[in-house]
Structures are given as C-alpha cells and as structure tokens.
Amino acid sequence: MKVQTSFIVKEYLRPKMLPSTWCGGCGLGIIMGAIAQAVHFKGLDKDNVAMVSGIGCTGRMSGYMDFNTIHTTHGRAPAFATGLKMARPEMTVLTVMGDGDAMSIGGNHLIHAMRRNIGMVAIVVNNSVYGLTGGQTSPTTPIGGHTTTAQSGSFERPMNLEALARTAGAAFYARATVNHTASLTKLIERALDVSGFALVEIISNCHVLFGKMNQMAEASTMIAAMDEDTWRTNPTLLRRAHLPIRLTSPESPSAPVHALTEMDDVEDESRTWRGVIFERKGSVDLSKRYYNMLGRIREQQRAAEEMV
Amino acid sequence: MAQVTPGIYEVQVDKNFCKACGLCVAWCPQDVLAEDDERYPFALHLEKCINCKLCERHCPDFAIEIIAPSEVLMIEDILAEGA
Numbered sequence: 001m002k003v004q005t006s007f008i009v010k011e012y013l014r015p016k017m018l019p020s021t022w023c024g025g026c027g028l029g030i031i032m033g034a035i036a037q038a039v040h041f042k043g044l045d046k047d048n049v050a051m052v053s054g055i056g057c058t059g060r061m062s063g064y065m066d067f068n069t070i071h072t073t074h075g076r077a078p079a080f081a082t083g084l085k086m087a088r089p090e091m092t093v094l095t096v097m098g099d100g101d102a103m104s105i106g107g108n109h110l111i112h113a114m115r116r117n118i119g120m121v122a123i124v125v126n127n128s129v130y131g132l133t134g135g136q137t138s139p140t141t142p143i144g145g146h147t148t149t150a151q152s153g154s155f156e157r158p159m160n161l162e163a164l165a166r167t168a169g170a171a172f173y174a175r176a177t178v179n180h181t182a183s184l185t186k187l188i189e190r191a192l193d194v195s196g197f198a199l200v201e202i203i204s205n206c207h208v209l210f211g212k213m214n215q216m217a218e219a220s221t222m223i224a225a226m227d228e229d230t231w232r233t234n235p236t237l238l239r240r241a242h243l244p245i246r247l248t249s250p251e252s253p254s255a256p257v258h259a260l261t262e263m264d265d266v267e268d269e270s271r272t273w274r275g276v277i278f279e280r281k282g283s284v285d286l287s288k289r290y291y292n293m294l295g296r297i298r299e300q301q302r303a304a305e306e307m308v
Numbered sequence: 309m310a311q312v313t314p315g316i317y318e319v320q321v322d323k324n325f326c327k328a329c330g331l332c333v334a335w336c337p338q339d340v341l342a343e344d345d346e347r348y349p350f351a352l353h354l355e356k357c358i359n360c361k362l363c364e365r366h367c368p369d370f371a372i373e374i375i376a377p378s379e380v381l382m383i384e385d386i387l388a389e390g391a
Contacts, residue, residue, distance in 0.1 A: 002361045005373040007386060018325060019369055025329030029368025181365040220334035223366075 003037050012036035012046060014066050022057060025219025027178030027204035031125060032061055034181060035094065038188035039067075049092045052081040054106060057131045058098035067094070075106025078113035081120050089287035092192065093120040100130045103139040103159050114168035117196045119285030121188070124161065124199065127206040135209030146213035161201055162277055171196030171283035175274045177203040179226040183275070190276065196283035203230070203272070233275040314338075317359050318375040319351040325371035332363035332372050 009015055013036070022028050039049055046067055053062035055074035062069035068091075072080040081095045102110050102124045113122070128145060130136040135148040139159040146153055165173045172194040176184040184202065191198035205211060205222040216222040319340070328347035337360060342352035349372065351357070363372050 002364060005364050005367070005370050009370050010386070013370070019327065019371075022368070024327030024369075025331055026368055029370070030366060033365070033367075033370065219329050220331055223331065224334070 003040050005033075008033055008036045008040075012039065012066055013064055017064050020064055021060065023208045025205070025207060025223075026057070027127070027202075027223065028058060028061060028125065030178045030181060031123070031184070031202055031204065032064060034184045034188055035065070035096075035123070037185045038192060039092075041185070041189055042192050044092055044192070048090065049094065050081075050084055050088075051094045051096060052077045052084065053096040054098070054101035055132075056098040056101045057127075058096055058101065058125045061096050075101050075104075076109055077101065078106065078109040078120075078122065082113055082116070082118050085118055085120055085285075085287050086290065089119075089285075089291055095120050095122045097122065097124050098131070099124060099126040099128065099140045100138045103161060107139075107159075111164065111168045114165060114170040114197050114199070116286045117169055117171055117283060119194075119196055119287055120198070121191045121194075122197065122199045123188070124201045125204045126161075126201055127204045127210065129206050129210040131206045131209060135206070135213075141210075145210065147210065148213075161199075165199050166278060169197075169280075170199050171280045172198035173201070173277045173279075174199075175201045175203065175230075175272070175277060177223075177226040177230055177274055178205060179223050180274065183232075187276065194279070194283070195285045195288065196280070203274075229272055230274040231271040233273045233277065314358050315355040316377055317354070317357045319354065319357065319363075320373045320375060321349055322371045322373075323348060325369045327369055327371075329368065331366045331368070335362045335366045337362065 009018070013032070020029060039046065050068040050070070051062050051065055052070045052072060053059040054072055054077040059071060062071045070080055077095045077097050081093050084091065085093045097106065110122070113120070126140050128138060128141050129147055130138050137147045137150045137154050137156065141147055141150065141154045141156070142158055143155060144153040162173060162175070172191055174187040174191060176187045178184065187200055191200050203226055205219060207216055207219045207222040211217055211222040216225060326348055330343060330347060332349050333341045333343055338353070338356040338358055340351055340353050340357045341349045341363060344350050357374065359374055359376055361374055364374060
C-alpha cells in the first residue's frame with residue numbers, strides 16, 4: 001500500500017514550503033513521506049497530531065509537515081513534547097530529532113522522557129554525522145568513519161541508543177532504515193499504537209558529508225549499502241530464545257559500516273539489527289496514569305466532603 | 309493479487325520539486341526510468357512499468373508519481389472535493 005504522492009503533498013505537507021532545503025537524495029524526505037503515510041493508515045485526524053522538532057537538518061521537518069508543529073530549541077524537543085502531552089493528553093505527539101539533537105545535546109532530556117515513559121513517538125534520525133554544521137563527528141559516528149573533524153577515522157566509541165532505551169525504560173524500540181521504506185512506514189505505525197514512550201531509530205544517509213569521505217558519495221550507493229549492513233530481526237524468535245541484552249554489531253551499534261568493514265566476513269546476526277528490537281508489555285503512558293490519579297483524588301475529596 | 313498489466317501507467321515528474329538525486333532511477337526494477345543530460349529522470353521504457361511505486365517510495369522530494377488509470381479518476385475526485 002502506498003498513498004499517492006500528490007495526496008500526501010496536498011493533505012500532509014505545506015506545498016508552499018517545498019521543495020525542501022535538504023540536499024538532493026537526503027533520506028529525510030523519505031522519512032517525511034513515511035510519517036505522513038503512517039498517520040494516514042492509522043486514520044488519525046491531522047489536527048490531533050502534534051510534531052515537535054529540535055534543531056538540525058531533521059528539525060526543519062516541522063516546517064514542511066502540516067500538523068500542529070513546534071520548532072524548539074536544540075535538544076529540548078522531548079522536554080517541550082512532555083509539556084504538550086501532559087497538557088493535551090488526547091493528542092498524538094511525534095518528536096523528531098537528529099542524532100546530534102537526541103544523543104549529544106539532548107541526551108539528558110531523552111533519557112528522562114524515556115524514564116517517565118511519557119506517551120510520545122520519538123523518531124531519531126541517525127545519519128552518523130552533524131549534517132547542518134558541516135559534517136563533524138557525532139555520537140553515532142562508527143569507529144573508523146571519516147568525518148571533517150576525524151580525517152583519519154573516528155576512534156571514539158559510538159553511543160548505543162538501543163541499550164540506553166532498554167535501561168532508561170522506553171516502552172518500544174524499533175530500528176528502520178530509509179532503504180526499507182515499506183517497513184519504515186509499518187514500524188512508525190506500530191510505534192503509534194504504543195501507550196508510552198516509543199522510540200524509532202531510523203538509519204538515514206548523509207552522502208554529501210559522511211558518504212563523500214567514506215567511498216559512498218552517491219545517495220543511491222549509501223542507501224543501498226544499508227541493506228547489507230543491517231539484518232532483519234524476527235521478533236517471535238527473539239521472544240522464544242530468551243536472549244539476554246544483545247547488542248548489535250559491537251564496533252558500530254547503530255550505523256552503516258559498509259565502507260569500513262568487509263561485510264562478507266560479518267555474520268548475519270552481528271550486523272545492525274532492524275525491525276522491532278523490544279517492546280515492553282503492559283506499559284501505560286504517564287499522562288494517562290497522571291489523569292487517572294487526579295480522578296481518584298477528586299473522587300476521594302468528593303467523598304470526604306459528603307461525609308462532612 | 310491484482311493482475312499487473314505493464315504499459316498502462318504514466319510517470320509524472322515534477323521538475324520544480326526534483327533535485328536530480330538519481331534514487332528513482334537506481335531503484336526502478338524494470339529499468340523504466342533513465343536520466344537525461346541534466347540527470348532528471350524520464351520514462352525511457354514506459355511499456356515496462358508495473359506500478360511497484362518503488363520510485364515514489366524512495367523519492368525524498370515528492371517529485372515522481374505513477375498514475376494508474378483507475379486512480380486518475382480517484383485523484384480527480386480528491387481535487388474536486390478540495391476545490
């Protein structure tokens with residue numbers, strides 16, 4: 001199933017703002033289309049969906065999409081979204097962040113949003129590099145990845161968002177790529193169903209800055225490499241096997257490593273996993289719990305007044 | 309499964325939106341699309357198109373669209389409602 005492009009543009013985007021300022025071939029446009037389709041297939045009213053974005057290339061998405069949108073300060077998108085969800089619990093909140101936005105400057109806010117299990121869908125677009133400011137090393141740059149600030153290859157250990165989300169208490173975690181567009185839409189749909197903090201990490205491409213320095217200068221080569229770099233998980237098997245916390249590819253937990261290692265020698269299970277990585281059963285959104293608690297307190301007060 | 313009849317589809321490219329990134333050409337499984345001198349896509353072998361919409365899905369700029377005969381009417385209906 002695919003919604004007609006002209007319908008997406010007319011219904012879910014702001015055509016006056018298009019074409020976007022993103023480079024030709026940037027995966028952010030694909031993600032924008034997938035979000036619009038997921039919202040369409042879920043049958044959500046677009047006036048009842050809010051999109052909160054931070055700063056960066058990804059932050060511009062709130063300007064192009066025709067939901068209730070806020071373009072907030074750098075890294076503070078989850079904080080603004082928490083306030084929004086608590087004030088208007090009936091609203092579907094989508095938080096869109098880049099990897100620099102979510103994991104470096106806003107890591108703190110992301111952790112506490114996950115700890116509170118506040119009901120929002122956080123979309124973290126991971127392109128392994130600080131795109132807007134000129135391609136500096138980001139927390140997700142894989143070891144050996146060349147960037148403008150790591151000319152002979154990054155030697156810092158990249159951040160593992162998957163392990164962080166598990167320990168901080170997110171309700172749902174899925175990883176998608178811009179190559180597998182159909183599953184990207186499906187995973188965002190799954191995340192929209194979750195009550196609680198649902199995190200979707202999307203591996204995207206920055207062929208202009210990261211790819212150029214890592215033998216993937218064309219958008220098509222970089223996106224095509226994601227198919228080899230990642231391995232599709234089988235959630236049923238994962239559940240049956242009772243696997244302990246299993247981190248994906250140890251050198252590079254959440255980034256395409258194609259140009260950096262020979263993928264032929266890498267076992268399937270050692271590649272970056274995509275699909276639903278974990279889902280916590282019985283999770284309840286914080287705003288729902290809060291308003292339930294308020295209701296109980298009001299009932300108790302009313303009962304106490306009647307007694308008097 | 310609906311039967312796929314190649315050759316009844318039209319490819320529309322909006323050059324105001326297109327940034328000539330080459331993703332649609334790279335993903336077309338039937339080699340319908342080709343690049344022109346300025347790297348914009350055009351339908352070289354339109355008769356092979358099977359309406360898989362991989363080009364639409366991979367277009368980051370909402371520039372390419374496959375028009376199927378029954379859907380031409382549907383889009384006209386949507387546009388009529390909007391107007």
